[in-house]
Amino acid sequence: MERFEVRIVGVGGQGIRIAGIILATAAVIDGLFATHWPSYGVEARGGPSISDIVTSKEEIDYPRVSAADVLVALNQEMLTKYLNSLKPNGLLILDSNLTMVDSKYKNITIKRAPLINTAKRIGEYSIVNMIMLGVLVNSTRIVSVESMIKSIREATGLDKNIEAFKLGLKL
Amino acid sequence: MGKVLFMSGNDACVEGAIAAGCRFFAGYPITPANEITERMSRRMFEVNGVFIQMEDEIASICAVIGASWAGLKAMTATSGPGFSLMQEGIGYAIATETPCVIVNVQRIGPSTGSIFSQQGDVMQARWGSHGGCYENIVLSPYSIQEMFSLTIESFNLSEEFRVPVILLSEAAIGHLRERLVIPEKINIVNRRRPTVSIKDFKPFKALENEAPPMAFFGDGYRVYYTGHLHTVEGFPVLSLEKYPLAEEVLKRISSKIRLNIHRITMLDARYINDAKIIIVSYGSSARAALRAVNEARKNGIKAGYLRLITLWPFNYQKIRELCSYADVVIVAEVNNGQILYEVQRALPSKNVIPLLKLADTHTPMEVLAKIREVV
Numbered sequence: 001m002e003r004f005e006v007r008i009v010g011v012g013g014q015g016i017r018i019a020g021i022i023l024a025t026a027a028v029i030d031g032l033f034a035t036h037w038p039s040y041g042v043e044a045r046g047g048p049s050i051s052d053i054v055t056s057k058e059e060i061d062y063p064r065v066s067a068a069d070v071l072v073a074l075n076q077e078m079l080t081k082y083l084n085s086l087k088p089n090g091l092l093i094l095d096s097n098l099t100m101v102d103s104k105y106k107n108i109t110i111k112r113a114p115l116i117n118t119a120k121r122i123g124e125y126s127i128v129n130m131i132m133l134g135v136l137v138n139s140t141r142i143v144s145v146e147s148m149i150k151s152i153r154e155a156t157g158l159d160k161n162i163e164a165f166k167l168g169l170k171l
Numbered sequence: 172m173g174k175v176l177f178m179s180g181n182d183a184c185v186e187g188a189i190a191a192g193c194r195f196f197a198g199y200p201i202t203p204a205n206e207i208t209e210r211m212s213r214r215m216f217e218v219n220g221v222f223i224q225m226e227d228e229i230a231s232i233c234a235v236i237g238a239s240w241a242g243l244k245a246m247t248a249t250s251g252p253g254f255s256l257m258q259e260g261i262g263y264a265i266a267t268e269t270p271c272v273i274v275n276v277q278r279i280g281p282s283t284g285s286i287f288s289q290q291g292d293v294m295q296a297r298w299g300s301h302g303g304c305y306e307n308i309v310l311s312p313y314s315i316q317e318m319f320s321l322t323i324e325s326f327n328l329s330e331e332f333r334v335p336v337i338l339l340s341e342a343a344i345g346h347l348r349e350r351l352v353i354p355e356k357i358n359i360v361n362r363r364r365p366t367v368s369i370k371d372f373k374p375f376k377a378l379e380n381e382a383p384p385m386a387f388f389g390d391g392y393r394v395y396y397t398g399h400l401h402t403v404e405g406f407p408v409l410s411l412e413k414y415p416l417a418e419e420v421l422k423r424i425s426s427k428i429r430l431n432i433h434r435i436t437m438l439d440a441r442y443i444n445d446a447k448i449i450i451v452s453y454g455s456s457a458r459a460a461l462r463a464v465n466e467a468r469k470n471g472i473k474a475g476y477l478r479l480i481t482l483w484p485f486n487y488q489k490i491r492e493l494c495s496y497a498d499v500v501i502v503a504e505v506n507n508g509q510i511l512y513e514v515q516r517a518l519p520s521k522n523v524i525p526l527l528k529l530a531d532t533h534t535p536m537e538v539l540a541k542i543r544e545v546v
Contacts, residue, residue: 021348028177028350036348062462062535063347 004142005065006053008132009082010074013045015129020051022151023133027055029147035063048078055142070140072132073098074115093135111139113171119164127164134168145169174353180318180345181206181248184274184338185214187322188246190357193272194220195245197234199227199253202286203342204276207248228253232260235271239264240396242387244326248274250342251292252283255299261335262300265307265424267396268333268375268382270362272325275337276345279530288343288531290454293509296337297483304421306428308435309337309483311453315349321480327360328435332427333382339482341505343455343532365392375420376403380430428484437480440493442468446475448542449494451514452503453479455532460503463538474542479510487517494518499545501526503533 006023010016017038027034034055041047052065071086072093073079079098086092089107094100095115113135119128130152137148152161178186184207188196196211198204208224215222221238225231231247238245249257254275264271275296279289292299296309308328312321318340325336363384365372374394377383386392399407400417408417428435439457442464443449452460457478467474477493494500500518502511503526515523526533526541 024348025177028175033350034177037343038346060349061465062458063349064534066535 003054003056003058003060005068006055006070006072006136006140006142007065007068007082007085008051008053008072008074009078010049011045011078012040012047012049014049014074015126016040016049016051016074018155019129019133020053022148022155023136023143024053024055025154026143026147026151027053029150030143032057032143033060035060037064048081050078050082070136072136074128074132091139093132093139111135113168115168115171118167118171122164124160124164127161130161130164131168131171134165135171136168137165138169138171172352173355176351176353177348178315178351179206179348180312180315180340181276182210183315183318183351184248184322184340184345185210186351186353187319188272188326189214189218189220190319190353191323191326192244192359192361193246193326194218195235195238195243196220196247197223197225197231197238197245198247198249199225199231201250201253203278203288203345204248204250204253204274206345207274207276211248228256229260232257232264232273235273236260236264236267236269239269239271240388242389244270244330246272246274246326248276250276250278251280251295254292254295258295258299259301261307261337262302262305263398264335265300265305266398268385268424269335269396270326270329270333270385271335272322272329273335273337274322274340276340276342278342286342288341288455288505289529290341290456290505290509292339293482293504293506296339304425306425306484307334307337308332308428308481309339310437310480311339311482312344313454313457313478313480314344315347315351317480318344319351319353323357323359324437327358330360330362331382332431333362333385334424334428339454341455341532347455365390369393373403374405375401377423377427379423379426382427432484432486433489435481435484436486436489438486438489438493439476439478439480441476442473443475443477443493444496445473446497447473448499448501448545449475449477449497450501450503450526450538450542451477451479451490451510452533453482453510456503456505459533459535460538462535463542466535466539467542472542472546482510485513485517487513490514490517494521498522499524501538501541501545503527503538503541505529505532
């Protein structure tokens with residue numbers, strides 16, 4: 001695989017940063033080169049949060065997203081702000097509560113998934129990022145499911161996160 | 172290949188320090204260097220080292236100096252605001268020829284600024300301490316692999332030359348996560364120890380191109396450390412009349428670095444030989460520069476890439492040699508222009524132009540646009 005860029009955007013508290021680390025770690029377990037660059041404010045909750053993940057078979061020169069192959073959005077404002085970082089024919093993964101009103105991005109593929117609602121239904125909002133990773137991996141196959149499970153276990157040590165990821169794979 | 176890990180620059184710095192033999196860390200928390208202090212607080216105990224969270228950065232650098240005198244490889248980590256506070260202590264370490272490593276994960280300034288990246292402390296790292304008759308060593312990592320390897324190199328150079336070495340990182344590197352390969356074999360340098368009798372030992376006597384052997388407190392050798400000018404015996408020299416007695420040591424703390432500049436200089440030069448345009452950069456900006464140069468080459472533009480790993484001492488002669496065929500040299504850095512003026516001094520007859528920004532890091536598009544502008 002050539003250089004592949006993923007940008008995940010949301011707000012503090014949604015687990016954007018740790019989701020990016022888990023995804024990039026899985027890529028390294030798969031034998032790829034990977035980088036993760038987080039960008040967040042000083043707030044613990046509610047401020048803008050971005051995870052840039054780059055994977056490649058070769059060493060990565062620039063470790064941030066220039067034109068994302070995949071953009072994942074968990075927050076309406078962040079979607080509006082960062083939609084322009086998606087490639088013209090890129091994949092947009094959206095929480096189904098968000099609305100996509102900009103009609104100029106007509107060549108992108110949109111995948112809607114009930115990420116937040118599913119997490120709320122289970123009664124645990126904090127697993128929304130794991131459900132999101134399931135949808136992301138299922139839609140792109142940039143890393144293997146086995147490496148993701150290993151990576152989630154390494155980062156969190158919690159079975160409920162792995163269950164949430166598996167749930168996301170089916171959404 | 173050695174063990175493959177995935178970690179942040181700050182975490183890799185800690186692992187590099189431990190691999191180099193660091194067994195003492197004193198620091199005061201500050202973003203974006205916090206992960207170093209946090210990981211050290213756990214890791215030092217695992218390797219039978221000492222971790223102390225001090226009351227501030229002034230105390231931190233002083234504790235590090237004391238630990239080094241007692242024989243340990245010692246380190247502290249901070250960011251710009253704390254680095255300013257450490258300057259007096261850094262000067263003291265230079266004067267007393269105390270090996271130690273100071274990691275500065277730079278953030279935007281002046282003053283408190285904020286927590287995102289800038290390359291604003293390049294000149295402070297060189298000239299920050301008063302009485303500027305000294306040379307020091309400053310290294311700039313551009314990857315997580317280098318946060319590991321250059322931390323080791325910082326300790327090695329610091330041990331060899333008995334000088335504080337500054338690892339000048341940035342938020343954009345400290346918080347970046349990347350693959351890290353732990354090499355199977357790591358070269359470690361330890362400070363020379365005295366072999367002469369206690370009576371014959373002169374703690375600051377050495378050839379002009381080297382640091383003297385270092386006795387530890389408790390070894391039995393008589394050592395007197397002072398920030399005053401001092402003789403080769405270590406005795407303070409306070410009057411102008413007696414100044415000639417101190418000049419040998421004062422000259423040597425610079426000459427031991429200057430005379431070894433070719434060994435200390437580390438550069439990363441790619442596509443240089445036929446390059447008409449060369450981008451000079453360091454740290455995080457070099458990542459954007461590398462991508463831009465790769466793109467330019469794909470489009471048939473003869474661009475070259477020159478990355479400074481050793482920022483200080485600045486090797487003017489080497490820069491002159493490497494840039495001799497270029498028509499234009501672009502200096503990309505995240506500040507108002509600091510290394511820019513050193514490159515201009517190295518290349519007085521060339522067109523050396525700035526590509527500056529004040530926050531975060533360059534994008535490849537910004538560097539590429541500048542290349543296209545001058546083609």
